[in-house]
Amino acid sequence: MKSAHRANVLGSQRGLAIAKLLIVVAVIAVAAIWYLNNEGGELKQQAMIQAASIAGSVAEDMLDRADSERANQLHKVPISVEKINDFIFQARGIGNTHVITTSAGHVMFDTGLALQAARQLQELQKVLPEGEITHIITSHSHADHIGGVKFWQKPDTEIIAHHDFLEEQRYLKDLEPYFWSRNRLLFPFMPEQPPEAGMFAYGGVTPTITVQDWEVYRFEQGGVIFEVYGTPGAEGADNIVLWLPQHKILFSGDTFGPMFPQFPNVFTMRGEKVRKPVEYIRSLDLMIALQPEVIVPSHFSPVVGLENTVGGMQRMREAVDSVHAQVVAGMNAGKTLYQLMEEVRLPAGSELTQGHGKVSWAVKSIWEYYATWFHFESTTELYPVPTRAVYADVAVLAGVEALIQQAQNYRQQGSCVKALHVLEMALAAEPQRAAALSEQQSCLQELLQEALVLNNTYEVMWLEKQIELTTSALGFASGG
Ligand SMILES: [Zn+2]
Known part of the structure; x- marks a missing residue:
């Protein structure tokens, strides 16, 4: 699974280059369609469809080369x-x-x-x-x-x-x-x-x-x-x-x-x-x-x-x-x-796939559908100052090293989400701290392995993207 995942990360990097090419194709197609559209004539619509068909094929060939397995599932x-x-x-x-x-x-x-x-x-x-x-x-x-x-x-x-x-x-x-x-x-x-x-x-x-x-x-x-x-x-x-x-x-x-x-x-x-x-x-x-x-x-x-x-x-x-x-x-x-x-x-016995809709997210959705944005949990919810606003200060007080250690403890106890919370604090103080980023990478990888059980497309795609971003941040990281 891990090697398949690395292929996905590489695939999406290539995907970015491909996406840029797609824009060029779209611009050419648009110019052709605009020209035909304004020229009129009996064959206008067939010609427009022909132009759109060619543009579509070229664009799709490029998408096909984005060799992410999941992208291919969706697009091939x-x-x-x-x-x-x-x-x-x-x-x-x-x-x-x-x-x-x-x-x-x-x-x-x-x-x-x-x-x-x-x-x-x-x-x-x-x-x-x-x-x-x-x-x-x-x-x-x-x-x-x-x-x-x-x-x-x-x-x-x-x-x-x-x-x-x-x-x-x-x-x-x-x-x-x-x-x-x-x-x-x-x-x-x-x-x-x-x-x-x-x-x-x-x-x-x-x-x-x-x-x-x-x-x-x-x-x-x-x-x-x-x-x-x-x-x-x-x-x-x-x-x-x-x-x-x-x-x-x-x-x-x-x-x-x-x-x-x-x-x-x-x-x-x-x-x-x-x-x-x-x-x-x-x-x-x-x-x-x-x-x-x-x-x-x-x-x-x-x-x-x-x-x-x-x-x-x-x-x-x-x-x-x-x-x-x-x-x-x-x-x-x-x-x-x-x-x-x-x-x-x-x-019990329902055995429905959660590959598209996830039950825990439906819970959150239904809750917010009925009760909307205020959860009645904290006064701070009422004001435009998120918890994140104090992360860097908390990290300095606790010590970034101690937070990274705590994240490792959480992960070893099977609490990867708690680990991510404290890592977000550590990284707010030191965004390029290598040990924090690599611990974050481990947590995301574990969450991805867990996510692959339900295999919810959105959850997997999100985690893969976060792993990719963390990998690229690690390239600029410093310190232990
Ligand atoms: Zn649809």
């Missing part, structure tokens, strides 16, 4: 078209794009990432029967679901989204630089800047039809009945799913997250607005009642058979309900947030 999803049945096509990629074909025109559900949208479109065009795209349904406002809308949309295409879609897209766009830098810390293979040009830029999708929470928008086309339900609480307040009642197929977007079944990401560590737990349970109830025989998520492969589809949803429902109830009971019983983060468990 080759574009291919699968037939889900005789009338539904799925273009796979980082985000899947779906086309439900009918004799009276086709309906899309989710459109993938802008980087891959042109190639998904080209692959789909090779196999789709004749017919216009009449509707594009976007499961929610995340970039890996709406990235292709601009590639597919015609002036009269209906865009179906949740009632809150525009507001979610608005804040994600307004805070794009903030979220981008946070995401990039976790996913170092991302380019340095968000793409800003034309078809690659985030946002700009305007729904023509909207659906409220738990309401249904129903239409029929070419003999196929489409039902779009508002199902909030999974990957955002603006979540919707598509149900084909005649075929018992549910297009779930990210309603369950990237894995199924899993403990969901109730609030994500990346940031973003709240995801309401009880509303999510209600959304799960709605989908369980539909009894889907097939679930088609917008990441990875379909899930088939009631035992897996309904069974999986029931396990998720039970888990969220139980964690939520434990937090509420604990709050009412006067337990502290940290006690509950330690104590709350999944229901």
Whole structure:
């Protein structure tokens, strides 16, 4: 594991150089698209798609060379078209794009990432029967679901989204630089800047039809009945799913997250607005009642058979309900947030992966969702002076040497987080102290080994990044 981890660190350093190259590619692509866009002409759109396709391939080749295992897991999803049945096509990629074909025109559900949208479109065009795209349904406002809308949309295409879609897209766009830098810390293979040009830029999708929470928008086309339900609480307040009642197929977007079944990401560590737990349970109830025989998520492969589809949803429902109830009971019983983060468990036998959503973080999320920012633990919480403000003074009083020794004691007792607390004090006084940095490195490595058991992507990515930063700080370190 340790050698695999070193490979990851090296990979992400190469990733940085690659990211810089990506910007150059993006600039060239943007210039080409801008030129074509302003030239007009009949072949304009095809030419733009061709340019975007080439830019996307080059950029992705570069991402592929960022040889971090985890980066590859996330990014090496080759574009291919699968037939889900005789009338539904799925273009796979980082985000899947779906086309439900009918004799009276086709309906899309989710459109993938802008980087891959042109190639998904080209692959789909090779196999789709004749017919216009009449509707594009976007499961929610995340970039890996709406990235292709601009590639597919015609002036009269209906865009179906949740009632809150525009507001979610608005804040994600307004805070794009903030979220981008946070995401990039976790996913170092991302380019340095968000793409800003034309078809690659985030946002700009305007729904023509909207659906409220738990309401249904129903239409029929070419003999196929489409039902779009508002199902909030999974990957955002603006979540919707598509149900084909005649075929018992549910297009779930990210309603369950990237894995199924899993403990969901109730609030994500990346940031973003709240995801309401009880509303999510209600959304799960709605989908369980539909009894889907097939679930088609917008990441990875379909899930088939009631035992897996309904069974999986029931396990998720039970888990969220139980964690939520434990937090509420604990709050009412006067337990502290940290006690509950330690104590709350999944229901017995649940065995849901925490690879995406971590239970202890859900505890913190639910707590703060109900009680918000003031934890009633200390007067100091009320003022803009964090504990960290006195670390350097404490370190001088205690002695940096003694703090490093105490950190080692904590680590040997299995308390790596306590060790990190005192090391933060030591490093506040002497940021380049080699012994403190190398003790910090050992603690982070141990936490990483522990984290690999649950294998939560965000926790692992975070720890890997901190190890990388500590390694590079050690290069400038001094003293014993
Ligand atoms: Zn997604």
